[in-house]
Amino acid sequence: MEINLVDQDHYARHGVPHEQLKWLRGNDPVFWHEGDPDRGWPGFWAITKHEDVVHVSRHSDLFSSSKKLALFNEMPEEQRELQRMMMLNQDPPEHTRRRSLVNRGFTPRQISMLEEHIREICHGLVDEATAKGSVDFVTDVAAPLPLYVICELLGAPVEDRNEIFEWSNRMIGSEDPDYAGTPEEGQAAAMEVYSYANRLAAQRREQPRDDIVTKLLQPSENGESLSEDEFDLFILLLVVAGNETTRNAASGGMLALFENQAQWERLVRDPSLARTASDEIVRWVSPVNLFRRTATRDTTIRGKEIKEGDKVVVFYSSANRDEAVFASPSRFDVARDPNPHIGFGGGGAHFCLGNHLAKLELRVLFEVVAQRLPNLRQTGEAKRLRSNFINGIKTLPVEV
Template identity: 70%
Template sequence: MIINLVDPDGHAKSGPPHGQFRWLRDNEPVFRHPGDLANDWPDFWAVTRHEHVVQVSRNPGLFSSHRRLALFDELPEAEREIQRLMMINQDPPDHTRRRALVNRGFTPRVIARLEKHIQEICEMLLDDVEGRDEVDFVRDVAAPLPLYVICELLGAPVEDRDKLFNWSNRMIGTDDPDYATTPQDNADAATEIYSYATRLAAERRESPRDDIAGRLLRPDENGETLSDEEFNLFVLLLVVAGNETTRNAASGGMLAFFDNPAEWDRLVADPAGLAATAADEIVRWVSPVNMFRRTATADTVLGGKQISEGDKVVVFYPSANRDESVFASPEVFDIARDPNPHIGFGGGGAHFCLGNHLAKLELRVLFETLARRFPRITQTGEARRLRSNFINGIKTLPVDLRQSSAS
């Protein structure tokens, strides 16, 4: 079998390469993946089993996010120095301090307060599309939801959601011809987010408010606070990660229901009882983030393979989330799956997704509301996938809501 786990054209055509993942889990779960000199990609270790992804994720001292960053592509050292200021590219103890400060805005108690507002957003979005001839589930439902929520978190005007959407697409869509972004456009989008965050911070300091932005700019109980640069980087991470993952989990989840109509019927029959476990199963099934990169800080052994200091090690979440040794019938989309030890929010450890409670809340409320209001929603056209080996994204998903609302 020819193995190429990072071909963006393959992802655009059919999503994650689950056939290749299955073969690797069975035969070579820690695989020396060939590089691509044309793209400046060196050989790397592809980690595909659940246990090994968790092992890498929970040992940042041995598998560093800081040394050569957490994203797959290779960057010049000067650019890496800038990127290392971002939390996603840090190791403890720097990461521990930053995360403790940011976590104040994302505790389960804080996030639970948003449920009523998220319900209102979902109802409003569905009010807007009800009765329309043409509805794109991505553009009209899945994309606006996290953008409205991010505006709420930051205390930003709802009108800014289009700016956030544009910035996020430019940051993520560099490999997709529909977005036609370039590395320079990516950098420009980051600069625009920085400027936006700087203005937001100035407004909060002048007129404090009890939103997440306000909390993060106040000193904690030890007098610690985020610097201006740290706050700007947090906003950048929120705009991209908080938008892309929820948007694509929602879109991929809707597509999973279309492909598995019996599961949709189950949800429609008991939306309140099944929406929570459905949210977790959607994250497992879709795995919105395909991979992250780590760098070995010392010689070690992983899955029986000798890893050398400096080696590039890449963990693949869609593969781990269909590991037969962990999940019963992993190729079955089961919205009542319990237990569900998926690692769609990361394999645990220092970099476990900070916004996991928020993402699951958004998905739970959205699909519970959809099942109640539009039990006969249908797909009317092909789902078009994002050309990206990083984000398992869907760009368009045409649906019909006419005559499908609950009587």
């Protein structure tokens, strides 16, 4: 079988290359994937089984996020230096210090306090969709939800959500013709987010509030606080990670329910299944397809010799369909339990900080949609994002 796990045109046309990943899990789960010299991509090890993705995730000492960063594309060293100030691109102990500072705003207790507000947002979005009749589930429902929640977390005016949406699209969609400009425009969007973060910080220092921005600017119990750059980069991470992943899980989840009508009918009959459905949606969609690590020393996985400096890429979308872990992994099941998916990362230092929030948003959204829009139907083709990093859907036309 010809293997190309990073062809963005394939992702745009068909989504994740599940047939290739299934073959690799069965035949060559630690696979040396040829690079693309024209794109500046070196060859890399493709890690496709659940157990091995967890192993790489939990051993930051062996597989670094900082050395060559966590994203797939290569970057010159001077750009890496700035990116290493972002938690995504750090290893312990620096990552541990930073995470302990930002964790304060994302405890399960803090997040659970948002449930009623999230429910109000979902009902409001359904009201608007019902009034229109025909809508795009992505831009009218799935995208606004996390944007409203991010504005709530930041204590920012809800009018800012359109700007946040546009910045996020420009940064993530740089390889997609509908969103993209040049990499420079993606950089420009990042600079606009930094500027926005600075303005927010200045406002909260003047007028503290009960929101995450104020919490992040205050010193911790041991007197540590985030520097200006650290704060700006965290807001950038929140704007992208807190928005893109929930939006695409919700859109991909709705598409999965349309494609598995019996599961949609189960959810409509019993909206309390949204609790298990939210995890199944994250497993099925795997909103983040891959992350990159760099081997810090010679090591082996399944007898394959990985050399110091080798590029190692973990595929969550493959791990989440591993036959060794999931019964009937190619079946979408809203009641799947237990569900040991790793859609929020394979554990270890980089386990998703916002996992409680994402699950809450998805659970409430699908409860409300199942209760209020039982006859929702798809009216046009879903268009996918041209990206091997984010499993994204750009449009999903529906009729209420």
